Amino acid sequence: MIDIHCHILPNVDDGAKHAVDSVAMAKAAVAQGIHTIIATPHHKNESFDNYKSDIITHVDQLNNRLQEEEIPLTVLPGQETRIYGEMVADYDHNELLTLNETSGYLFVELPSNHVPRYTNQLLFDLQVHGLTPIIVHPERNKELMEHPNMLYDFVRNGTLTQVTAASVVGKFGKKIKKFSHELIDANLTHFIASDAHNTTTRGFCMQEASSEIKEEFGSSMLYYFMENAQYLIDGMTVIGDEPARIHKKKFLGLF
DSSP states (O other), X not given: OEEEEEOOSTTSSSSOOSHHHHHHHHHHHHHTTOOEEEEOOEESSSSOOOOHHHHHHHHHHHHHXXXXXXXXXXXXXXXXXXXXXXXXXXXXXXXXXXXXXXXXXXXXXXXXXXXXXXXXXXXXHHHHXXXXXXXXXXXXXXXXXXXXXXXXXXXXXXXXXXXXXXXXXXXXXXXXXXXXXXXXXXXXOOEEEOOBOOSSSXXXXXHHHHHHHHHHHOHHHHHHHHHXXXXXXXXXXXXXXXXXXXXXXXXXXXX
16 A cells, blocks of 8 residues: 555654654554555645755665664655645745656645635646646645635646545544545546545544545445555556536535
8 A cells, every 4th residue: 555645754753753753653564564655744834845956865874774673564655735826936945845746747835725816827837837736635635625616626637635544434524424425426636645644533444444435435446546656656647537516415504
């Protein structure tokens, strides 16, 4: 299994605090059946900045440690960048890092409570620039939950999305679980990943999510997500099924 979103690098953000934590996370990942992880530290989120060259160095150091510990896990470089207006320019300045460095897929994190007004234009500009944006954990964005047609428009226009495994199994509450399942059912997400930060409060949940997806949506959907993760790290094209709109029920005209 491949996990494309994880905060396993030590002492760079709110994930692993030190190398011992990273090793513990690596062991937990292997126990879940994960053999490859993309390390995606936060960038430009007002708390942490992690630039491309630094991330690559940290990934090399962690892989060396895992080899010393004889842990059968490969860590690849990535980045979780909070959306901001100069992303295209900073990509050209070699500050932003695509997943696995050469894939052409770029994580875009939205604020948790809203979708910036320039989002649609920026997603378009990234694609014109030859990049494929992937919106991470859209199921946890308050505005997208209330107005899922916004996400439908993004996906229809070529943006991909990644839902968190813990969301699928209800770790973030019933509403987020329900919305996650709606996104899967409507072909509005293309990847399932852990977004793991530690081995306790924000663990991997990948096996649990896989079982849930297989039970609710069938084996073919589970294989679809697994194949997409492989396509991503290989730099191949991920093509989703035709997206559908999510129709929110109206109660007394309040929504």
